[in-house]
Amino acid sequence: MSVASAAHEGVDAGAFAASAAALLAVAPRALGGALLRATSYEDGASWAQQFAALLPEATPVLRLPPGVTDDRLIGGLDLGATLATGRPIAERGILSRADGGVVVVPGAERLTARVVAAIASAMDMGSIPLQRDGISAMLDARIAVVAVDDGTDDETVARPLRERLACWIALPPRWRGAAWPLPSRDEIVDARVRYAAVVDTDGRAAEILTSTAMVLGIDSLRAPVQALAAARAAAALAGRLTVSDEDIALAAQVTLAPRATRLPPRADEPPPPPPPDEAPPDRADDAPSESGEETRPLEDQVLDAVLAALPPELLDALTQPQDRSTKESGRTGLEKAGTQRGRPVGTRRGLPRGGARLHVLETLRAAAPWQRLRPAPPGGATVAVRKEDFRVRRFIERAGRTVIVAVDASGSAALNRLAEAKGAVEFLLAESYARRDKVALIAFRGSAAELLLTPTRALARARRELAALPGGGGTPLASGIAMSLQLAEQSRRAGSVPTIVILTDGRANIAQDGSPGRPQAEEDARTSARLVRARGVAALLVDCSPRGEALARELSTLMGGTYVALPVADARTMATVTRAVVERST
């Protein structure tokens, strides 16, 4: 049966997942790949398996291991071969070994920004430049990617990768074992041959798919380019040499619907006019019996098809006005990249022990000039390496600092110029990012503290959060300190040096458990402050009350921190003081 007709029958996520697999198998490079969201690992694996079964025989399908290193991803020096032959031999990385095939990425939402960039570059260029360990080569890497997103709600696959994947598939539960109609491997091979020859008459599919993408609020131009390729693949699969209306509709359903960021205007509103000087003249010879009216219905049909294909969750999300800014920002693993302890900065002479890692290439380089002078090594080895040749990798532990800013956004602080306090924090953020420190942001108001921003370097995001920070309510100072401390310990585990900066007027009136009452609130704040000292985290307390608050001063002493009274919130002074405290703590 035809894949296209299966998809037309209505909202059937399973059928779309099957269609996507078939289309992707026909044109893996042009479509880039799939973004798979599955409720269980088995469902995801099962889809990937069915997809792989459609690919021609001997197509490599490789799995990207979590935490992949540069040498395994891109390639590097083949240690064994290099030592055996006495000359540098390159080893290919996963991207290059998957040339002509597919890279499956489990846990794609946790990739670091660097890995994402390397994959994206290979997808774009079909090759990957290897400039590592004395090796200079251009390796073919014509890959498609199946990214499996098993993340929780707030983690999404990084944008540069999502962008390049045409098919976003939300697998229905229990996809496993479901018998969806899929073409045979031979049909795919036939379709691949036909694919290149499929014609988009008068660029009609290009126009309709581009305008549909625009109506659905899909900003990137990669989407319509991929949609057009999908339409072509659908035609090829159905044995056609021209793109039909059915192919266009299917392509829109599979590639555009899941990426919609808004719903099209209602049918009774006037639709956006088609581009003025395109389409109409050609259309006349194309379909002599029909008038120019015919273009509108097809666009409507495609849009109807897309609407029918929208997954219910997405439809809900789109009909409810909500702030999509945080969801849209597309986390990358950049924040987590800080977990590397230090970064490699060259090599030094030394033996590889006590945890020092041998740098083979530099060791060989050090040994090389002496080979003529040294007696040939025993046992048929090619290279005579001596103790003094050994080089080990040097790392710099300056992995970074994390400045945790906790802002009092309570009613009393708001009275005492919350706006200026925000200005001061922004100044501090700007300072920190300039030094590649990370900044986290906590606000406490009402009954509890809230984490506004996990440690980040993206100032733009921090600014957005801060600008949206409302003021008012009680002062849960204890929770504010406690959460700062918790975050500080997290960053410390990630190899970073934390500093806590608390900006408050010190009028604590909400206890740790969220209940109001000044005495308990103050006592809890003292307890939290003592914990800060116990854990040895550097702290700075900025008192922004008009005349200085006794409790604020006391808390800062309990924390073993620095106290600064800034009755006039001067952004520059505060940043200078914080900088001094941060520097001291490292």
Add this chain to the structure above:
Amino acid sequence: MGLVFPFSAIVGQDEMKLALTIAAVDPSVGGVMVFGDRGTGKSTAVRALPGVLPAMSVVKGCPYQCDPGVMSPACATCPGRAAGKEAKVPVPVVDLPLGATEDRVVGALDLERALSRGEKAFEPGLLARAHRGFLYVDEVNLLEDHLVDLLLDVAQTGENVVEREGVSVRHPARFVLVGSGNPEEGELRPQLLDRFGLSVEVRTPTTLAVRVEVVKRRDAFERDPEAFIAAYHKDDLKVRRRIEKGRATLTSVDVSDTMLEQASRLCMALGTDGLRGELTVIRAARAVAAIDGKSHVTLSHLTAVAPLALRHRLRRNVLDETGSTTRVERAIAEVFAV
């Protein structure tokens, strides 16, 4: 490597194309930083650049592709060599990939020759290969800090000094650094930004007709790259001729005192630090005038290049959300009072 999308077939992206053309005419403007949305093909224009760059003369056999006209004292092989033969080679546009190791960037002892023949030979790295051309770093914010610092040092001095195991080499390395980045994925250090002469912002086109055109061309290219490239060959040649003409007339373009003064007033109004901004505005304006075949720089040239040359040098005002492009445009309107 595969076939690349032709420069002249790129729809829109005028600012990007202008900045690259300026850098091709006058490399001393000092690098181009490209910011952009996803899916706009930031890299496309850079990768297409070799197609529109006129070939350059080099000293035959020089590993650093020295200019026969100007012997570089820093070159280890050229001085002392009798007037060598010349050769024409394409201008290098070198990709510095992520994950590149330092030895491949700066160059290192040639291991193979050292081991097999016992020779101490220097194997030049990417910096040497990029001499007199372009060095492209995609996603510059993801490059390791020590490599970025190294690049900036070399870009500033025009010379690569290598002191590593067994080798001690100096060689010329003058190149136009082109970086791309997406501010959403981590900010760039201001020190880094300031080193770039020009910056451009690439945006996704918003009109349907333009978007359709982009999709159609992309599709046509993917279906038959050879035919597509051939179809734009003439247009690419035209761009190349404009660059050639610009280079030939660059030194004769006159910059009047009035224009210098206008550039200074603009920079003062914007509060850019140091003289780098003014110099870049003037240099870029002169290059544009040369490309246009004009004998002197006019206000329209200054207006055309000011956003490119200045927007990344504005002091960040944390309380002002106004985009830097808008701020530059506003200042232009005030200062030039048109």
